[in-house]
Each structure stands twice: as C-alpha cells, then as structure tokens.
Amino acid sequence: MAAITRPAPQPAAARWPAMARVVEHRALQYRRTFRASIFGSFVQPVLFLAAMGIGLGSYVDRAGGGLLGDLSYLQFLAPGLLAAAVMQTGSFEAMFPILGGLQWNRTFHAMYATPIRPRDIALGNFAWITIRLLMVGTSFAVVIAAFGAVRQPAALLLAVPVAVLTGLAFAIPIAAFSATQRRPDGFSTIFRFGLTPLFLFSGTFFPITNLPELIRPIAWLSPLWHGVDLSRAILLGTVADAPLLAIAHLAVLGALIVIGALVAFRTVAARLERG
Amino acid sequence: MSSAAPLIRARGLTKRFGAFTAVDGIDFDVAKGEAFGFLGPNGAGKTSTMRMIGCTSPISDGQLEILGLDPVRDGPRIRSRLGVVPQEGNLDNELTVRENLIIYGRYFGLPRDECARRADELLEFVQLADRGKDLVEPLSGGMKRRLTIARSLINEPDLILLDEPTTGLDPQARHLLWDRLYRLKQRGVTLVLTTHYMDEAEQLCDRLVVMDKARIVAAGSPQQLIDRYSSREVAEFRFAPGIQETLDGQLAGLAERIERLPDRVLLYADDGEAVVIAARDKGIHPETVLVRRSTLEDVFLRLTGRSLID
C-alpha cells in the first residue's frame, strides 16, 4: 500500500462523526427495505383508524351517549394509537437489529475493530431508531389528519415528538436488554407479557379510569400510559388543564431513556469486549 | 518512537475470563515489516491474544504497547491504524460486496469518494472486481475471506491482524489467499497472523511463536525452530495393526529420537534414508515408509507431545 499521511483521529472530538457513521450504516441497510417499510407505515394506521376508529367508533359514539363529551371515539383513540404504534416500532427496532449486529451479522463487532467505540455504536443505533420513529410517527400523524381525527392538526407537530419519546422510552431499555441476549427467545416474552398487555391497558382504547380501581395504579407504571395520556392531552388541547401532569409524563419517559442509555452503554460494551 | 521500536510489545500479557486463564503471561515483540505468527492448536489462546492486540478486548494483566500507544488510553487511535481480519466472519450480508468496503472506509472517517476509489482498487487486488454489485451471502468461503482482507486494507493500515485466515478453505482458495498475503508482505506491510496449519506458518511467517495452553512454548523463525527442536529429517513407519506395540526394543537406537503415534512411528535423524536401511537390516518391515524433512508439526509434537490438528 502506498504510504499516506493520515490525520490521527482525535477520539474526544470524533464522538459525533463516529456516531454518525453508525447511522450511515443503518441507513445503507435500510435502503433495501425502504419502499416496503414506508408503505407499511401508512397502511397500518389506515387499517387501525378505519377499523377501530370508524368501525368501532361509530358503535361507541352511538351507544356511549356522550360519555366522551363532544369528543368522537376516533378523536379519543387517535393519540393513543399514535403512541402505541411508535412504541411497537421502537421495541422491534431495539430487538432484532441489535441482536443481529452483535450475534448474527456481527456488524457491530466489525465497527468496533475501527476507531468507533461501543458507546458510539449504542448512540448511533439510538439515533437511527429516533429517525425511524420520526418516520413512523409522521406518517401516522398524516393519516390521523387525513381522517379528520384531530381538532387542530397543528397539535400533531407536538404529538409526534411525544410519541417518539414514548417509543424511545421502550426502545432504549429494550436495546440494553437485547445486548445481553444470544438468542431471540426473550423477545417474544417481552411482546407477550409486556408490550401486548400494555397496548391494551394503557388508556389506548379506553380511559384507565374504566379499569378496576385496584388495577389502575399499574397503568401509572406503564410507560405507554404516560405517552398516551400526554399525546392525548396535546391533541385534545388540554395540557394547560394539568401542566404538572404533563411534566411528570415527560419526566418518566425521560428517566427511562436516560437510565436505559446508561445501562445500554455498559451491556453493549461488555458484549463487544467479550467477542 | 524510534524506527527500531517494535510495533507491538507484550510483556506478561494475560487474559482471564472469570477464573479461566486464556492467555497466561506471554512476552513477544513484533517489528515493523515482519510477518509474525502465532502457531497453536484450537484453544491455545491465539484469538484472545489477537483481540487484545486489536484493542477490542481489555488485557487482564501485564503490559501491551501497540504502535507505541497504550490500548487502554488510545484504543480508537490504535484501531484507526490497524487492519483486522477476524476469525469469525462479520461481513454485512445485507450489503453488496462494494458497499461493505465503502461503509467500512467510512468508519475510519474517510471521505466517500476516497472510500469508493480504494474499494475498487482493493476489489481488483483480491480478484473480486466482477462481484462488486453482488450481495455478500452467495460468495464462497474463500471469496468472503478475500473480501474481509480487502476490507482490512481500506484504511491503509500499518499493521494487519489475521486470525486463522485460511481455516475452513479448500486448498485452491488457500493458495490464492497466501499469494495475496505474500504480496502484501513484499510491499512491507507488517502482518500478524494466527494459524493451526504448520504449512501456513512456514509459508508466511518470518518469525513465530508456538502457543499451547495459554503459553508460548517456543519462539523463532520456522527454520530456527526446526533446527532447535527437531532433526533434519524424519522417517515415518506404518505397521500392520498390532505389530507396532511389539517393536519397542528393536526401534530404540535407530534414531536420535522416536515418537510413537497411535497409527505410526516417527524416527528423527539427520539422514532418514539411513534409518530406513538400518531398520531393514534389523529385520523390521513396516507396511509403508516415508522419509521427509522435519516441519513445524514435528516441533509442536516435540514440545507438547501432541499434534497440532486432532
């Protein structure tokens, strides 16, 4: 090889670019499934809003006798589904792609043989998941607006970031867990006993005040409930009625993200160092 | 760093996994421009050593200096100057051959057009230019290895680490790979490789250490090791089943040293032909006789009492 003069990379200053390379890799992989993925991220909300919002909704609105005030069931449901859909994508993205990079394709090990550090790999993946969640959240929001399921479409500009935070509050702790796994068996357990019950009982389809009083506090523990409740407050324009609650929601989601990231830095590094 | 300073310097280098010691206090230096090998059977600790050199596995004890730098403090900086061909493949099956090279160059912070230029040059070098647009998955084992070698060169490294570069490949693929590595060596690239094939070590290494059970048991050039631990030639006798055990007393004295393997007897002497004649004179009639030069396999047998590959 011809001798070249190469700038010695400066680790401290290189943090941002190194993480960006990881994002670039994920984007390069994503190009192959881009079309199908974008198509899916519109089809899913259309199906959900049509079936649950309009189909079930017309029944609820007729039978409910104004239980929801002047709110249609579709309007009640839309923010919940938005947060739940982003949670689903975030969880999925934090499972198989992470296990793949560490166990199957071993692409993260390949990165680790370069100046990229375990922390850059973790951060790059979180950044990529954030981009994916923005895509999914935005397409969901477009469908919500098209269905007329929101009073003030501008509020979607705030609801999407909240949904993304909700997704990250799941994705980042799950990624920390995925980095400790060698097989995907644990993932179906998370879906079956974690995500599916949360999806059903976090105020997505009905207010948690409808839950038996004994079970209600469990919903408060659900990160999804915090995301759903905040998204709903934003889309219905009721944040100002309970600003402290909104702050509490953000604090819970933020804590999950920060603690999850700190744990993930450790589990990803430990896994890469073990080989 | 003076030009005479070694690229790698290890003293008492140790790797432990829990209570298990995979590398047990080894010392070695690798000089600029040489091809240095770790020869040893499976489980000897070769990969553990390579991963410490590659700054992806923290050392448990001892000292390690690479390119004059400390792996703990300067890991990313050292890695930016290494080319790594790991034992376990980690090409990205979801990308094409060429994309694999380009994105890898990007990990080193190289500009995109420079990555593309080097990728094309390297595909040519490893004779994969016509496969650039193909996905990695349908490639043969030998092609994947060549691609991994091309990938390890994308940052024009000062030091290339190859962990069992030809394990699992057919003879033709191995020879092609050796040829490419030999060319790199001719260009003055420093190579560090591990292998459990004595022919690979003899072909490629200027200097090597023999590893067994986490330790270095001998060091030197292939020829030095053979001179030191074996005779010039070896006569291999194979007997019909049951005969070998009855011959103990008669074989003694025929050679400088005798190794009894389950399926044959190895007689070490400077003149193998003379051993064969002497045996015949004593009325010993093996089923087959082979006289050959000593190899590193004989060195390993002498040092450990075992074969390299079993």
Ligand SMILES: Nc1ncnc2c1ncn2[C@@H]1O[C@H](COP(=O)(O)OP(=O)(O)O)[C@@H](O)[C@H]1O
């Ligand atoms: N991550 C690890 N955790 C526990 N034991 C390990 C790990 N990596 C290697 N070992 C053990 O260390 C020993 C040496 O392994 P290795 O360095 O891979 O040897 P080689 O490459 O010479 O075959 C083996 O017994 C292996 O099982």
Ligand SMILES: [Mg+2]
């Ligand atoms: Mg090995």
